[in-house]
Amino acid sequence: MFRFLVRRFLWFVVTIFTVMTVSFFLMHSVKGGPFDGERKLDPVIEANIKARYHLDWPLWRQYLHYVGPFNLDENRAVATRDEAGELVLWRGELPGGEPPKVFGGVLSGDFGPSFRYKDFTVNEILGQSLPISMLLGVLSMMFAIALGVSAGIASALRPGSGVDLTLRIAATGGIALPNFVIASFLVILLVFLLPLLPVAGWGTIRHMLLPGFCLGLVFAAYIARLTRTGMLETLSSDFIRTAHAKGLAPRTVVLRHALKGGLLPVVSYLGPATAGILTGSLVIEKIFFIPGTGSHFINAATNRDYTLAMGVTILFTVLVYALNTLVDMAYTLLDPRISLEDE
Amino acid sequence: MARQRIVRQVAPIVLLGGLLAAAIFATRGARLAPADFVFNNGTEVQTLDPATVTGVPEGRAIRMLFEGLVVSHPETLEPLPGMAERWEVSEDGLRYTFHLRQNARWSNGDPIKAADFLWSYERFLDPRTAAEYAYMLWYVVGAEAFTTEVEDGRPKNAFDSVGIEALDEYTLRFTLNAPTPFFLELMAFYPMFPVCRRNIEEAQERFPDSWRHEWLRPENIVCNGPYLVDFRRVNDRIRFRKNPLYWDADNVAFQTVDALAVESYTTSLNLYLTGEAHWIDIPPANVIQELVLREDFNPVPYLGTYFYRVNVTKPPLDDKRVRRALALTIPRIDICENVTKAGQVPAYALVPPGLAGYTNAEMARAESYDANVAEAKRLIAEAGYGPGGKTFPTIEVHYNTSETHQQIAIVIADAWSKYLGINAKLLNQEWKVYLDTQSSLGYDVSRSAWIGDYADPNNFVDLFVTGGENNKTGWGDPRYDDLVRRAAAELDPAARMAILTEAEALLMEELPVLPIYNYVTQTTYSPRLGGYYPNVKDEHFPKFWYWMNDDELALKREAYPDDGRHALVTPWGPREGLYPPSDPRSGAAAGTRGGD
Numbered sequence: 001m002f003r004f005l006v007r008r009f010l011w012f013v014v015t016i017f018t019v020m021t022v023s024f025f026l027m028h029s030v031k032g033g034p035f036d037g038e039r040k041l042d043p044v045i046e047a048n049i050k051a052r053y054h055l056d057w058p059l060w061r062q063y064l065h066y067v068g069p070f071n072l073d074e075n076r077a078v079a080t081r082d083e084a085g086e087l088v089l090w091r092g093e094l095p096g097g098e099p100p101k102v103f104g105g106v107l108s109g110d111f112g113p114s115f116r117y118k119d120f121t122v123n124e125i126l127g128q129s130l131p132i133s134m135l136l137g138v139l140s141m142m143f144a145i146a147l148g149v150s151a152g153i154a155s156a157l158r159p160g161s162g163v164d165l166t167l168r169i170a171a172t173g174g175i176a177l178p179n180f181v182i183a184s185f186l187v188i189l190l191v192f193l194l195p196l197l198p199v200a201g202w203g204t205i206r207h208m209l210l211p212g213f214c215l216g217l218v219f220a221a222y223i224a225r226l227t228r229t230g231m232l233e234t235l236s237s238d239f240i241r242t243a244h245a246k247g248l249a250p251r252t253v254v255l256r257h258a259l260k261g262g263l264l265p266v267v268s269y270l271g272p273a274t275a276g277i278l279t280g281s282l283v284i285e286k287i288f289f290i291p292g293t294g295s296h297f298i299n300a301a302t303n304r305d306y307t308l309a310m311g312v313t314i315l316f317t318v319l320v321y322a323l324n325t326l327v328d329m330a331y332t333l334l335d336p337r338i339s340l341e342d343e
Numbered sequence: 344m345a346r347q348r349i350v351r352q353v354a355p356i357v358l359l360g361g362l363l364a365a366a367i368f369a370t371r372g373a374r375l376a377p378a379d380f381v382f383n384n385g386t387e388v389q390t391l392d393p394a395t396v397t398g399v400p401e402g403r404a405i406r407m408l409f410e411g412l413v414v415s416h417p418e419t420l421e422p423l424p425g426m427a428e429r430w431e432v433s434e435d436g437l438r439y440t441f442h443l444r445q446n447a448r449w450s451n452g453d454p455i456k457a458a459d460f461l462w463s464y465e466r467f468l469d470p471r472t473a474a475e476y477a478y479m480l481w482y483v484v485g486a487e488a489f490t491t492e493v494e495d496g497r498p499k500n501a502f503d504s505v506g507i508e509a510l511d512e513y514t515l516r517f518t519l520n521a522p523t524p525f526f527l528e529l530m531a532f533y534p535m536f537p538v539c540r541r542n543i544e545e546a547q548e549r550f551p552d553s554w555r556h557e558w559l560r561p562e563n564i565v566c567n568g569p570y571l572v573d574f575r576r577v578n579d580r581i582r583f584r585k586n587p588l589y590w591d592a593d594n595v596a597f598q599t600v601d602a603l604a605v606e607s608y609t610t611s612l613n614l615y616l617t618g619e620a621h622w623i624d625i626p627p628a629n630v631i632q633e634l635v636l637r638e639d640f641n642p643v644p645y646l647g648t649y650f651y652r653v654n655v656t657k658p659p660l661d662d663k664r665v666r667r668a669l670a671l672t673i674p675r676i677d678i679c680e681n682v683t684k685a686g687q688v689p690a691y692a693l694v695p696p697g698l699a700g701y702t703n704a705e706m707a708r709a710e711s712y713d714a715n716v717a718e719a720k721r722l723i724a725e726a727g728y729g730p731g732g733k734t735f736p737t738i739e740v741h742y743n744t745s746e747t748h749q750q751i752a753i754v755i756a757d758a759w760s761k762y763l764g765i766n767a768k769l770l771n772q773e774w775k776v777y778l779d780t781q782s783s784l785g786y787d788v789s790r791s792a793w794i795g796d797y798a799d800p801n802n803f804v805d806l807f808v809t810g811g812e813n814n815k816t817g818w819g820d821p822r823y824d825d826l827v828r829r830a831a832a833e834l835d836p837a838a839r840m841a842i843l844t845e846a847e848a849l850l851m852e853e854l855p856v857l858p859i860y861n862y863v864t865q866t867t868y869s870p871r872l873g874g875y876y877p878n879v880k881d882e883h884f885p886k887f888w889y890w891m892n893d894d895e896l897a898l899k900r901e902a903y904p905d906d907g908r909h910a911l912v913t914p915w916g917p918r919e920g921l922y923p924p925s926d927p928r929s930g931a932a933a934g935t936r937g938g939d
Contacts, residue, residue, distance in 0.1 A: 032775025038792070039397065040782060040812040041475055044491045048473040078470050080493040117577060118390040119559045125577050191617065199613040200605070202579065203375060289605050289614070291579035299606075304775055 034115040034304040047079030068105020116305035133292035140216030148220040152227020174221030183214040200289040211288040231262035271324040379597040382622040387604040393536040394467045397475045408566040409536035417887045418876035422527040436522030443513040447590040457509035463537040465502045476534035482523045525799040539565035569595045569886040596889035596923040618915040622868035631685045638909040642863035643877040647794035651857040656817035664726045666854040668719035690858035694800045704848035737766040742790035743777040800843045818855030871916035892920030
């Protein structure tokens with residue numbers, strides 16, 4: 001187990017650096033910048049704003065400043081025009097004579113100021129939105145597992161029956177329909193026709209029910225199908241027949257013996273599913289007006305808010321990596337035949 | 344094996360505990376008492392610092408917190424006393440003297456004096472502040488030089504060189520380069536609002552590394568407007584609470600106001616329809632048709648024009664006859680009636696109609712659309728295209744991704760192909776890419792719009808001077824530049840307007856831009872909301888807002904014209920109303936506030 005974790009950690013470092021570097025340069029190569037607007041600014045003013053965020057530096061220097069751990073912010077340019085009317089950048093000491101910080105950048109735990117939301121740092125934005133997204137994600141995951149597993153078991157116990165058929169059709173529907181379509185239907189039904197739930201917003205448990213349900217539904221459908229397949233396979237194996245022969249109650253056989261094996265495919269799906277919930281929540285967050293991380297993922301990219309987009313990307317990489325590692329560890333708990341040391 | 348069993352039993356408990364902790368953490372403080380008034384601000388604001396920002400949502404938030412020398416009347420937008428209780432304008436229109444009110448205080452209790460304004464404007468113009476709207480104050484003597492001339496990384500000129508001075512503790516005088524008829528209006532514009540020097544300097548001392556955002560935190564920010572920041576949650580809301588030290592606090596009705604950051608138009612409408620928001624700025628385009636029949640949607644002309652830019656550097660669009668043919672063939676009435684539907688007005692000029700003292704110069708055209716099409720066909724043939732001539736190359740029409748822009752482009756491209764035989768390829772681009780394509784002239788025809796910051800034609804006419812940053816068409820004409828220069832220096836207001844009309848006439852003859860329609864406001868608000876009016880700038884001053892009681896609402900409804908466009912809807916807000924302390928009706932409502 002220990003060697004497994006060490007190896008995973010080394011790969012983690014490599015992954016993070018690759019993701020960080022590739023997305024940094026990709027993002028800066030896309031057309032348009034954070035301060036472009038419909039109203040183009042006077043060139044001097046524009047140059048001053050860019051200089052304030054170091055966009056006048058060569059890209060490699062911006063990258064080193066962003067990654068850290070050393071703060072390169074020892075000067076800041078101010079723009080003016082020379083006699084020919086050309087733009088010139090003056091480099092002087094920091095405004096107000098502030099002493100420069102020694103450390104900075106991602107390696108010192110500082111994701112920098114947001115280019116768009118200038119009153120906040122990226123750390124603050126992520127710190128505010130992540131717990132909300134996590135809660136929404138965990139809620140929809142619990143919901144997906146509960147609904148998916150029970151539907152899968154019910155299907156597997158009587159394959160080919162009416163129950164099985166209905167559940168399978170429902171699962172196919174859940175996979176085929178995008179969550180914003182389901183969300184729209186449910187809003188019409190549960191907010192406007194039967195005024196039971198608030199239409200959008202965040203705050204109370206009632207606010208979480210609709211988005212949690214809509215976000216989890218597609219995963220519930222996948223889990224139902226995986227559980228059904230896994231259970232069918234396990235139920236036909238020898239040790240289940242033995243258990244029945246020993247005279248155990250059918251309930252005990254299914255829940256204590258068959259379920260463990262039947263759930264293996266589901267467990268392996270949890271890693272990708274978590275990634276899907278994290279990145280897929282942006283649509284649901286938009287529809288239900290939830291201040292989570294998912295909407296920053298897309299907004300930061302369209303606003304060219306370089307630091308925030310980088311922050312969210314790095315955060316999601318860490319989360320997906322960590323959750324996949326957890327899923328691999330959970331494997332050994334469910335199936336003693338699998339050992340992490342053999343990897 | 345034993346270790347595994349422990350893991351198996353402990354892990355779920357740890358996970359559940361973590362989940363519970365996360366739930367408590369995430370919902371901590373999330374259960375809010377509803378605010379007296381909730382509006383959708385459309386998106387998260389970039390900053391609350393009045394000096395460094397441009398944008399409509401930012402303006403709405405900043406007007407809650409700060410106040411300039413003057414405020415605008417909520418309906419007519421005429422200047423009313425704000426931080427200045429009165430003002431004088433010199434006869435030549437070059438000197439504005441403002442007398443500050445002596446009872447105004449910052450929210451930290453300090454009096455607001457002329458020195459506060461001087462310091463704020465120095466900060467605003469200083470290039471190191473990097474203020475986007477700094478050029479708005481360049482009408483003042485020496486201001487442009489102060490921003491753009493630097494030496495050793497700081498302004499070369501002392502601030503004394505700028506024509507803003509304090510005559511005494513409470514008197515402020517501005518000296519302008521040329522008469523600027525909209526100068527008072529400019530003073531009601533949010534970048535001109537003062538900020539508190541002590542607020543920023545204390546933050547610089549306490550947070551040497553991060554004062555740039557620390558001074559704006561709810562617990563640090565010092566304001567002079569009707570409201571204060573209670574708290575902020577990114578992408579959710581800003582909660583404002585009444586500023587007890589505001590000079591006119593007696594006339595402010597609401598105790599708490601929420602500005603939501605809902606970006607989805609549909610969600611915003613849903614919140615409005617369920618009474619969780621009382622005013623939304625833009626409803627989804629596909630419900631406009633139904634909304635125009637309701638009392639809560641009253642579009643009025645808005646100071647903006649929707650038009651197409653034409654890249655005049657590329658043949659065949661460098662030919663003015665071709666541009667004129669394209670302009671004549673645009674089915675404007677069809678677009679306004681069947682696509683935009685909210686009462687937008689077909690535009691034949693760049694400057695929106697209805698600016699006081701200004702006569703629009705519209706493009707020459709016939710009365711009927713058919714006659715215009717016939718003329719367009721003739722122009723295209725004259726330019727050497729069509730049957731018997733060259734084939735017209737396919738042109739690209741660019742627009743930023745949006746359903747309405749797409750529908751409009753389809754209608755126009757269809758007309759061009761049907762009547763002129765010109766094939767147009769429609770290209771939608773993501774916002775920032777679209778802006779880049781437009782600035783770098785990488786297009787043939789590009790969807791554009793311009794919203795005026797203040798009600799003066801120069802706001803629009805100035806755009807198309809040769810090489811202007813916002814020209815983006817490659818077009819330039821020394822005659823036009825000369826007219827714009829002359830207008831800026833003209834002392835007589837009427838003569839100035841006449842010169843601007845002449846410039847617009849030249850633009851409408853050359854047509855580097857094809858006007859399509861003039862905007863209307865789309866604000867949708869509870870009929871019970873008082874002190875709020877749709878207006879030409881769609882700018883709203885929060886100090887006037889209140890809730891009407893049932894009696895006042897009934898009176899308002901009686902006055903509706905019988906035009907079938909005022910169907911009654913649920914009036915969100917408390918039935919007993921909510922009036923400011925100065926209003927005699929305010930006592931009746933005390934202690935019984937609640938939903939409808």
